[in-house]
Every structure is written in structure tokens, then in C-alpha cells.
Amino acid sequence: MALLLRRTDESDLPIEVIGVRPDRLRGMPPAEIGRFPIRHGNRTVPLAEVFQIKGDPSDERIDFEGNLRNVHRIGAQMSAGRIVVDGCTGWHLAAQMSGGTIEVSGDAGDWVGAEMTNGHVSICGSVGDLVGASYPGSRRGMTNGTILVGGSAGAEIGRSMRRGTIAIGGACGDHAGLGMIAGTILVFGSCGRYPGAEMRRGTIGLFGGGPVPLLPTFRRAGRFRPQFLALIERELRRTGFAGVDWPSGKLDLYHGDLLSLGKGEIWTREGGGLA
Amino acid sequence: MIPIVVDTFAEAFPMTAARAILTADTPAWAETAARTMSGYATSVIACDAEAALERILDPAETPDGRPGCSVLVFAFSRDALEKSLTNRVGQCVMTCPTSACYNGLPVAEKSIVVGGRLRYFGDGWQISKWIGERRYWRIPVMDGEFLCEEAFGTVKGVAGGNLIVMGNDPSRTLAATESAVQAIRARCRDVILPFPGGIARSGSKVGSKYRALRASTNTAFAPMLRGVVTTDLPAEATCAYEIVIDGLTMEAVERATAVGVQTAAGQPGVLGVTAGNYGGNLGPFHIRLLDVLDRYGEPV
Amino acid sequence: MDPSRTVDDRRIWPDSVCTACGCLCDDIVVKVKGDRILEAQGACSIGEGHFLGNRRGDGPEAWIHGEPANFDEAVERAAILLAGASCPLVIGLQECTTEGHRAAVELAESIGGGLEVPGVSATILSLQSVGEVTCTLGEIQNRADFVLIWRADPVRTHPRLFSRHVLEPRSDFLPGGRNDRFLAVVDIRETTTLKEADLAIPMDEGAEVEALWLLRALVKGIAIEAEQIAGVALKDWQALVERFRAARYGAILYDGRSNGLSVRGIHSLVRELNERTRFVVMPLHSGGNGVGARNVLTWRTGLPGAVRFVEGQGPLSSDAGLPSATAADAVLVVSGNPMVMDNEPTTEVRRKIPRVLLTGNQEPHPQAAEVVIRTAAFGIETSGTVYRMDGVPLPLRAVVASRFPTVEAVLRSIEHRVRERRA
Known part of the structure; x- marks a missing residue:
């Protein structure tokens, strides 16, 4: 039986549920879970002050319900288990997580999966900026794992990511894959300006069709049908990333960013090159 | 005359095995890759590995959805297998137009590195991709890129399973043995028949009068030596063919043996079906023909 | 003295x-x-x-809900508001001495709130990701034989910059003054500064990043296939790069309000130029003491742009923290323009949040905030330390006395009342 946390009030003040994760709460007696300290504004309060608590996390599953837009850091640093969110969450969802799965039925804020090292995150709605990104001053964003977003995403997704996969069903904002070290970003909607700026290695697939505003430090290689994409498609379908239009024909390949190593690649639909 | 299944056993031994899934844009090129990479791989007596096409795969069965083939490769140790598979994939699959090469066994601790070695052919332009739990290397080549999985799972397989078909008319004996090969290939998974067309005509025994040789002709089944050496051939037999079976599991080899024996024994001109063994000294696995027929043979 | x-x-x-x-x-x-x-x-x-333009402020020293109030009442009211909040935010701080900044940090800590200096995040982020090769204005004055003004109009916004620091001064290294220096200007429109340039490059609007990436590529010797980038012929960009290469000491100055990738691009360009010759970069900041605020925040908390204090924790970064714009339940706007918050999309949300405004404005709007407290005008009626855009601290002296207390004094009074209420 899962642990159910239902938020009942409507206040807009930030709530940070640091440590409220299946691997941490499993085996904790109910009273102790109720006393578990979380942050509410500038105060530390017991979990039970903000959430109605039902069930127990013995099966390593936590369900969140209610108004969660200002509930931040859900699943942050989680290493195992499963979190299911019915609704929309705040910032830092799955940040620095190292394992387990998180599913969100609605939207999520900025920093989804920032600096995560492994695990699987899927969000049905849209997300904010800096998905899988590095925090300021940090050298690396996500180093492994998968982030699947059904809706659209904001700016600087995958900033300095080192490995792992980000797939966005809708559009994404500017600077996707900024300073990317390696890994895979796939965007099925339109894409903002300067994707792949300063990327070293890695793959950015921009499959929304239409022109893509590439920097002058990207060079076109030609039109190909990449085998590896079929494997990624199969894997993402297996993990439930559905409803997107996978490109079936040939794709245009661009190499860059020549300013930083230049071993990155951007794939666009046929004729989707420079804007 | 009813052909006799001799109450004897085939003597098999353990070998490390891997499975390569080869795909290409067309079934023909996939098969070309498979046949080329399993060339010169009949017997570890003198080859670095034993390998053969296991099965033609439907596009739906392959990792990238293209036509494909699976190839099983057997060698005496994981190190030897790694070396052999890397060489074979590198020289025979990577070179083959439109091909890609994937691992066809679960990857556990006991895996070998293939793509992870071939990647250096990319001269620094190779690209690694982790997809799911597996790592792939993309190596730039002249028709695009060669995709090869980093690591291949291995199992302890069984090699040297065999049966010998004996008859009095060479062409009918060969036809009977061919039927057995066809039946095994059609009905059995996880096994390969590494000899030409699945058949060895120069079956061997362990040892030789010459010290340098580890094996020499199986005199007991060489009909022209009847009278000068002890023979295992029936009195009228003038011809014998051997099918050697390597499999991923003991059961797979036993099943294939049963199918082969049963099919061959039902063919005209077959005087007897037996198996090669070396007095139990060569390998730890004994496959008794009557026993496997009993267990896996189809009711007549 | x-x-x-x-x-x-x-x-x-x-x-x-x-x-x-x-x-x-x-x-x-x-x-x-x-x-x-x-x-x-x-x-x-x-x-x-x-x-x-400085005039002695008339009228009440404070207002509460638009009604005149005395200083003590207003401070008391502000303390109640801020101490009672779960998520207060201190914002502004540009028109304030470093002494005031210190008081603001201490107040933020005592109320468990956030502290934000608006409008500097791009510079800080690029500093944190690619670094900043910089110097003082004195060094540019003495050594820079090449100056690039990137999308800024200092002749209009910093009128004495060229004469005092950048272009005209003579030095041991540049005895000819202006004649020994080369001025290049890149901008998207005809500016006054562009007219003074030895090499003027007017480029297309919105193409800054392309242009910077192109320059970086040319500096690194990477061949670019396009004939024209950002509306400028490739050969004109190449001419600029030749000037980069010819420089013994180059300086690139850009608008401190720039944001996004261009700041990162400029800082990276300067770093890359240093592989060949000496180059420095400096953002042209506007007036006030925003640079001082960053300095104080950094030395007091380790975090330059935005910080928040939470019970039982050290200062936490809020650059990557929480959406403070919507999260506050009380806001203290420190000195200057209450509109600092109105250039953000969250205005509507913020308007509903109770506010305390400290202002040196001579004619403040009594209803600009729930509590409005008047302070001595920054820069004229205040003494203290201020930071020049190159990070050099300078002493500021009040040349006229004020009827009103300094920002520092008001903040200390509020903090004192907060502590009294807690005790």
C-alpha cells in the first residue's frame, strides 16, 4: 500500500519536501512520518501540518495529491522507489535523484531532474526551464537517467548534461543543450533559438519540422537515416513516451558547436536546417 | 532393413558462447554478413572459434526493425571468444554494407567487449549512446555509420554434440544427412551446425601418430580402411557423414540431436545412426542417443 | 575628516x-x-x-496606507509586517551604500527572508560559468590600445567614460592618447558612440549571439561558410578580428543590462582572445551601487545575486532556488524605484503582496506601498561606500544634510524592532 500525501490548503507560500522520498520513509512508523520535518516558507514544520497522510510507504511508493504547484523538490535526491503525483508540482522535481521513478500527471516547474544521476521521470504536462540542467557554478547537469515530458519545456534544457535522455513531446525554449557534454535531447515540437550552443558532444534531435535557428558554428553534413534513432525510438516507446510523430524519412545532420570540440550533432527533419 | 540407432553417446564439452544479431537494409545483406562472419569457423581444432548462422530473423524480431540474422559463436574461453568475435565483427560485419551488430544474449557480469574495442576504428569520431541499459557505439563508415553494441553477454554452452549417419550409398547417405540438417535448422533454436552445409565428412578422433597433431581422421568410420583398422561401421556401409552440434544449453543440443537422429534414421539408404565419442575422455557431457530420442523424439 | x-x-x-x-x-x-x-x-x-535636481523633501516622513505617519509608527508597522511573514523578500538595493547593504543582509537574516538584487543575473551566471577577465578602469586608461564597445552607447549613458578612462587619456604606454587607440563599435542602431568609432559595425537587431559566435570562431581560426552574418559581410567581421589580433591590450565594454547568451559569448570571446593577446571585459553598469550590493552579498553570504535565509540553515542560493517572485508574502523595497519589480511578468502577483518601501525620492507616492518610509537621497544626502562599475570602492560624502534618516538607519531600526518583538 502506498503512502498518500494530500495537500488541503491553498496557500501560495513555498513548501519544500526535502527528504520526503520512498527510500527514506520506508519502514518509518506513521507517527514519525507525520513529524517528518519539511520547509514551509522560512519555517520548518512537520509533514502532517501541510499534508493529510494515509497509508504507508512499505512498498516504496508515495502518492501526492492536492494543490502542489508550490510544493518544491518532490523526489529530489531519491534513490529508489516510486513517486506518483496527481497534479502540477513546483520546482526541482527529481533534482539530483539517483534512482527510482517519478510520474506526474500535470505540469512541473523549473529544474526538473537537474543534476540527476539516474532514474526515470515522466511528466504528462509541460515543464519550466533548465530540465536536467546544471546548477549555477556546477560543471555538469544530469549524468544519466531519462526525463520524458509530454508537453513543452522552457529554456536551457539539458544545460551541461553529461549523459542520459531528455525527450520533449512539445516545443522547447531557447538554448536547448547549452554547453552539453554528451547525452541525448529530443524535441518533437518547435525549438527556440541557438540549440546546442557550446555543445561538446551529444545528440539533439529537433523533430518539430520547420526551420531551426542554428548558430554559424554548426556545419551541415548531409541527409541520412540514422540507425541509432530506431533503437532510441523503440526504447522510449517501451517506457511509455507515446503520441509523438517520430520522423520516418531521412534527417539532416549538423555538426557543432565548432567552438567547443564540435563533436555534437543536431538532427532535424528534412529541410529543417538553418533559419 | 530397419536402420539402427546405435546405443552409444556423443561426447560434448563446454565452450563459451555468444550470440550476435546482425541486421542490414535487406535480408540478403544481413545473411551475407552472417555467412561471412562465420567463415573458417568449423572446428576449434584449427579455427579460433566455431560459428554459424543460427536463424534468419524477421524485422519485428531485431533491435532496429530491419531484416536480420543471428549467429552463434563458440570458443574455449571468454578471452578467446572476445578476441574472435571482435575480429570477426570487425572484419566481416563492419565491412558489410548497411550492417549493424547487436548482442543477442542477456548481459551479465560475464560479458565480453566487442563494440567497445571496435570503436577505435572511428579514429576519435566514434559516438557512444546509452539506450536503456545498453551501450552502443556509432562508428563512422563510408555508407553512414556502423552501429555496434559495446558488450556481448556470454553463456557456458555445449559444443561437440554430434551424430553420424551411415549408409551403403554415398549420395543417399548425404541426402539423408542433409534432411537431418534441414530438420534441425528448421526446428531447433539455440544451436548451430558449424560444418559446411552443417555436415562434416572428415570426422576426427583425438590424437594422432604425429605428435604435432591434436586430432586426426576418424579411422573407425573411414570405410576404405576397413580391414586394416578396427571399424565402427556396419558391414555394408560405404559412407558416413557427421553432424556436429554446438548449443547454448545442454538441452538445446540434446533436442537437436534427437531431431537429427530421428530424421536421418527415417531416410532411405541409412544403415545406422551413431555418434562419435572418445571413450568418455574428451568431454564431461555425454549425450546418449537412445536416451535423447526417448526424451525429445517425436512419437512415430 | x-x-x-x-x-x-x-x-x-x-x-x-x-x-x-x-x-x-x-x-x-x-x-x-x-x-x-x-x-x-x-x-x-x-x-x-x-x-x-536635488530638492529638500517636504511633507511627512512616512505614510501608512497612504496616511501620514511618523517614523516610529512606520518602522513599527514595517517590523510587524516583515516579522510576521513566512516568506519575506528584500529587494532593490541599487541606490544604497554598502553600509545599507550590510544592514539589509542582517535584516533579511533576522526575518528569515530572501534578498535579491534585480537585473544582474546574466552577468553573474556568466561569471560563474566562464569567468571574467577584467581589470580596473585605471588599467584601461593606461594600457588599452584597442577598445570595442559592444552594443552600448556610453557617449550618451556614461558621458565622461571616454575622456576620463577609455579613449582620450595619455599614459606612458599611450603617449598619443586618442591617436594611439583604436575604437571599434558594434551596435544595432546609429548611436552617438558609433559615430566616434574608427571601425563601426552596425548589425541586425536580435543577431548579437550569432555575431559573437562568429567572432569567436574567427578568433579560433574556424572557417565559416556564410557570406554574411547578422546583416554584416563576413569580411567586415574579419576586419574586426584583425584588429583584435593587432591589439596589445584590448578591452571590450558592453551594457551591464545585457542578458542571455550574449554575455556568456562576450566573456568567452575575451577569454579566448587571451590565448593570443591581453584582453579584458567590463560591463558598463548604470548608476547607483548595484556592484556594491553584489560585493556585499558575496562577502556576507557567498552568493552574489540572490540569497535567502531559512531557519536553522545557512544562506541558500536562490538563483537556482525558488520562484521568489510568486512566493513572497511581504516585500521590502529598499531605496529607489518601486518600479524595480514592475518589469517582471509576475507584477500582478506581486502587487497583491504587502510592501514596505524605503525611498529617497523627493516626492514619493504615499500609496506606493502599504508602508512608505522616506530616506536621505542616495548619492547626495548620504555618506558611505559605493562601488564603481570596475569594482573599485569609493567614499561617498553627503554634500547636503537631510531631514530623513539614511537607508542603513531605517533598516537597523526595523531590525531592532523585529528583534524586540521576537524577544
């Missing part, structure tokens, strides 16, 4: 610092009669307006 002297009925302040722009010219001679400034000798037109 009071450096002023009195001639007849006039008080003369030598070497006064002008806070009207980021140059912080410290050679202004201000002549004062009573509480009126008569003359600001040496000041540019902006500086003159800054000094001569």
Missing part, C-alpha cells in the same frame, strides 16, 4: 563622487548654499541633473 571649505556663505566640496552613472566620477566640485546645490563643477550633463 571634513574636506569641505567655506567661501562666503558657500560650502565647497572637492572630489565629490557622482552616482548618476556607473563611472562614479570622483572629481566633482560641488558648491552648496544652505541645503541647495548651486553648482557641480566638472560633472557631465547627467551628473549635473543628478546634483542640481
Whole structure:
């Protein structure tokens, strides 16, 4: 039986549920879970002050319900288990997580999966900026794992990511894959300006069709049908990333960013090159 | 005359095995890759590995959805297998137009590195991709890129399973043995028949009068030596063919043996079906023909 | 020590610092009669307006809900509001001495709140990701034989920058002054500065990043296939790069309000240029003391742009923290323009949040906030330390007395009341 946390009030003040994760709460007696300290504004309060608590996390599953837009850091640093969110969450969802799965039925804020090292995150709605990104001053964003977003995403997704996969069903904002070290970003909607700026290695697939505003430090290689994409498609379908239009024909390949190593690649639909 | 299944056993031994899934844009090129990479791989007596096409795969069965083939490769140790598979994939699959090469066994601790070695052919332009739990290397080549999985799972397989078909008319004996090969290939998974067309005509025994040789002709089944050496051939037999079976599991080899024996024994001109063994000294696995027929043979 | 002297009925302040722009010219001679400034000798037109526009503030010292109130009532009210909040935010801080900044950090800590200096995040982020090769204006003055102004119009916004620091001064290294220096200007429109350039490159609007990436590529010797980038022929960009290469000491100055990738691009370009020759970069900041705020925040908390204090925790970064814009339940706007928050998309949300405003404005709007407390005008009625845009601290002296307390004093009073209420 899962642990159910239902938020009942409507206040807009930030709530940070640091440590409220299946691997941490499993085996904790109910009273102790109720006393578990979380942050509410500038105060530390017991979990039970903000959430109605039902069930127990013995099966390593936590369900969140209610108004969660200002509930931040859900699943942050989680290493195992499963979190299911019915609704929309705040910032830092799955940040620095190292394992387990998180599913969100609605939207999520900025920093989804920032600096995560492994695990699987899927969000049905849209997300904010800096998905899988590095925090300021940090050298690396996500180093492994998968982030699947059904809706659209904001700016600087995958900033300095080192490995792992980000797939966005809708559009994404500017600077996707900024300073990317390696890994895979796939965007099925339109894409903002300067994707792949300063990327070293890695793959950015921009499959929304239409022109893509590439920097002058990207060079076109030609039109190909990449085998590896079929494997990624199969894997993402297996993990439930559905409803997107996978490109079936040939794709245009661009190499860059020549300013930083230049071993990155951007794939666009046929004729989707420079804007 | 009813052909006799001799109450004897085939003597098999353990070998490390891997499975390569080869795909290409067309079934023909996939098969070309498979046949080329399993060339010169009949017997570890003198080859670095034993390998053969296991099965033609439907596009739906392959990792990238293209036509494909699976190839099983057997060698005496994981190190030897790694070396052999890397060489074979590198020289025979990577070179083959439109091909890609994937691992066809679960990857556990006991895996070998293939793509992870071939990647250096990319001269620094190779690209690694982790997809799911597996790592792939993309190596730039002249028709695009060669995709090869980093690591291949291995199992302890069984090699040297065999049966010998004996008859009095060479062409009918060969036809009977061919039927057995066809039946095994059609009905059995996880096994390969590494000899030409699945058949060895120069079956061997362990040892030789010459010290340098580890094996020499199986005199007991060489009909022209009847009278000068002890023979295992029936009195009228003038011809014998051997099918050697390597499999991923003991059961797979036993099943294939049963199918082969049963099919061959039902063919005209077959005087007897037996198996090669070396007095139990060569390998730890004994496959008794009557026993496997009993267990896996189809009711007549 | 009071450096002023009195001639007849006039008080003369030598070497006064002008806070009207980021140059912080410290050679202004201000002549004062009573509480009126008569003359600001040496000041540019902006500086003159800054000094001569100062008027003694009339009317109440504070308002609560638009009603006049005395200072103590207003401080008490502000303390109640801020101490009672679960998520208070202190914002503004540009028009404030570093002494005021310190008081603001301490207040934020005592109320468990956030502290934000608006409008500097792009510079900080690029500093944190690619670094900053920089120097003081004095070094540019003495050494820079090549200056690139990137999308800024200092002739208009920092009128004395060229004459005092960047272009005209003669030095041992550049005895010819302006003649020994090369000025390149890149901008998207015809600016006054562009007209002064030895090499002027007017480029297309919105193509800054492409242009910077192109320049970086050319500097690194990477071949670019396009004939034209950002509306400028490739050969013109190449001419600029030749100038980069010819420079013995180059300086790139850009608008401190720039954001996004262009700041990162400029800082990276300068770093890459240093592989060949000496190059520095400097953002041209506007007036006030935003640079001081960053410095104080960094030395007090380790975090330059935004910070928040949470019970039982050290200062936490809020650059990557929480959406503070929507999260606050009380806001203290420190000195200056209450509109600092109105250029953000979250205005509507923020308007509903109770606010306390500290302002040195001579005619503040009584209903600009729930509590409005008047302070001495920054730069004229306040003494303390201010930071020039190159990070050099300068002493600021009040040249006229004020009826109102300084920002620092108000913040300390509020903090005192907060502590009293807690005890």
C-alpha cells in the first residue's frame, strides 16, 4: 500500500519536501512520518501540518495529491522507489535523484531532474526551464537517467548534461543543450533559438519540422537515416513516451558547436536546417 | 532393413558462447554478413572459434526493425571468444554494407567487449549512446555509420554434440544427412551446425601418430580402411557423414540431436545412426542417443 | 575628516563622487548654499541633473496606507509586517551604500527572508560559468590600445567614460592618447558612440549571439561558410578580428543590462582572445551601487545575486532556488524605484503582496506601498561606500544634510524592532 500525501490548503507560500522520498520513509512508523520535518516558507514544520497522510510507504511508493504547484523538490535526491503525483508540482522535481521513478500527471516547474544521476521521470504536462540542467557554478547537469515530458519545456534544457535522455513531446525554449557534454535531447515540437550552443558532444534531435535557428558554428553534413534513432525510438516507446510523430524519412545532420570540440550533432527533419 | 540407432553417446564439452544479431537494409545483406562472419569457423581444432548462422530473423524480431540474422559463436574461453568475435565483427560485419551488430544474449557480469574495442576504428569520431541499459557505439563508415553494441553477454554452452549417419550409398547417405540438417535448422533454436552445409565428412578422433597433431581422421568410420583398422561401421556401409552440434544449453543440443537422429534414421539408404565419442575422455557431457530420442523424439 | 571649505556663505566640496552613472566620477566640485546645490563643477550633463535636481523633501516622513505617519509608527508597522511573514523578500538595493547593504543582509537574516538584487543575473551566471577577465578602469586608461564597445552607447549613458578612462587619456604606454587607440563599435542602431568609432559595425537587431559566435570562431581560426552574418559581410567581421589580433591590450565594454547568451559569448570571446593577446571585459553598469550590493552579498553570504535565509540553515542560493517572485508574502523595497519589480511578468502577483518601501525620492507616492518610509537621497544626502562599475570602492560624502534618516538607519531600526518583538 502506498503512502498518500494530500495537500488541503491553498496557500501560495513555498513548501519544500526535502527528504520526503520512498527510500527514506520506508519502514518509518506513521507517527514519525507525520513529524517528518519539511520547509514551509522560512519555517520548518512537520509533514502532517501541510499534508493529510494515509497509508504507508512499505512498498516504496508515495502518492501526492492536492494543490502542489508550490510544493518544491518532490523526489529530489531519491534513490529508489516510486513517486506518483496527481497534479502540477513546483520546482526541482527529481533534482539530483539517483534512482527510482517519478510520474506526474500535470505540469512541473523549473529544474526538473537537474543534476540527476539516474532514474526515470515522466511528466504528462509541460515543464519550466533548465530540465536536467546544471546548477549555477556546477560543471555538469544530469549524468544519466531519462526525463520524458509530454508537453513543452522552457529554456536551457539539458544545460551541461553529461549523459542520459531528455525527450520533449512539445516545443522547447531557447538554448536547448547549452554547453552539453554528451547525452541525448529530443524535441518533437518547435525549438527556440541557438540549440546546442557550446555543445561538446551529444545528440539533439529537433523533430518539430520547420526551420531551426542554428548558430554559424554548426556545419551541415548531409541527409541520412540514422540507425541509432530506431533503437532510441523503440526504447522510449517501451517506457511509455507515446503520441509523438517520430520522423520516418531521412534527417539532416549538423555538426557543432565548432567552438567547443564540435563533436555534437543536431538532427532535424528534412529541410529543417538553418533559419 | 530397419536402420539402427546405435546405443552409444556423443561426447560434448563446454565452450563459451555468444550470440550476435546482425541486421542490414535487406535480408540478403544481413545473411551475407552472417555467412561471412562465420567463415573458417568449423572446428576449434584449427579455427579460433566455431560459428554459424543460427536463424534468419524477421524485422519485428531485431533491435532496429530491419531484416536480420543471428549467429552463434563458440570458443574455449571468454578471452578467446572476445578476441574472435571482435575480429570477426570487425572484419566481416563492419565491412558489410548497411550492417549493424547487436548482442543477442542477456548481459551479465560475464560479458565480453566487442563494440567497445571496435570503436577505435572511428579514429576519435566514434559516438557512444546509452539506450536503456545498453551501450552502443556509432562508428563512422563510408555508407553512414556502423552501429555496434559495446558488450556481448556470454553463456557456458555445449559444443561437440554430434551424430553420424551411415549408409551403403554415398549420395543417399548425404541426402539423408542433409534432411537431418534441414530438420534441425528448421526446428531447433539455440544451436548451430558449424560444418559446411552443417555436415562434416572428415570426422576426427583425438590424437594422432604425429605428435604435432591434436586430432586426426576418424579411422573407425573411414570405410576404405576397413580391414586394416578396427571399424565402427556396419558391414555394408560405404559412407558416413557427421553432424556436429554446438548449443547454448545442454538441452538445446540434446533436442537437436534427437531431431537429427530421428530424421536421418527415417531416410532411405541409412544403415545406422551413431555418434562419435572418445571413450568418455574428451568431454564431461555425454549425450546418449537412445536416451535423447526417448526424451525429445517425436512419437512415430 | 571634513574636506569641505567655506567661501562666503558657500560650502565647497572637492572630489565629490557622482552616482548618476556607473563611472562614479570622483572629481566633482560641488558648491552648496544652505541645503541647495548651486553648482557641480566638472560633472557631465547627467551628473549635473543628478546634483542640481536635488530638492529638500517636504511633507511627512512616512505614510501608512497612504496616511501620514511618523517614523516610529512606520518602522513599527514595517517590523510587524516583515516579522510576521513566512516568506519575506528584500529587494532593490541599487541606490544604497554598502553600509545599507550590510544592514539589509542582517535584516533579511533576522526575518528569515530572501534578498535579491534585480537585473544582474546574466552577468553573474556568466561569471560563474566562464569567468571574467577584467581589470580596473585605471588599467584601461593606461594600457588599452584597442577598445570595442559592444552594443552600448556610453557617449550618451556614461558621458565622461571616454575622456576620463577609455579613449582620450595619455599614459606612458599611450603617449598619443586618442591617436594611439583604436575604437571599434558594434551596435544595432546609429548611436552617438558609433559615430566616434574608427571601425563601426552596425548589425541586425536580435543577431548579437550569432555575431559573437562568429567572432569567436574567427578568433579560433574556424572557417565559416556564410557570406554574411547578422546583416554584416563576413569580411567586415574579419576586419574586426584583425584588429583584435593587432591589439596589445584590448578591452571590450558592453551594457551591464545585457542578458542571455550574449554575455556568456562576450566573456568567452575575451577569454579566448587571451590565448593570443591581453584582453579584458567590463560591463558598463548604470548608476547607483548595484556592484556594491553584489560585493556585499558575496562577502556576507557567498552568493552574489540572490540569497535567502531559512531557519536553522545557512544562506541558500536562490538563483537556482525558488520562484521568489510568486512566493513572497511581504516585500521590502529598499531605496529607489518601486518600479524595480514592475518589469517582471509576475507584477500582478506581486502587487497583491504587502510592501514596505524605503525611498529617497523627493516626492514619493504615499500609496506606493502599504508602508512608505522616506530616506536621505542616495548619492547626495548620504555618506558611505559605493562601488564603481570596475569594482573599485569609493567614499561617498553627503554634500547636503537631510531631514530623513539614511537607508542603513531605517533598516537597523526595523531590525531592532523585529528583534524586540521576537524577544
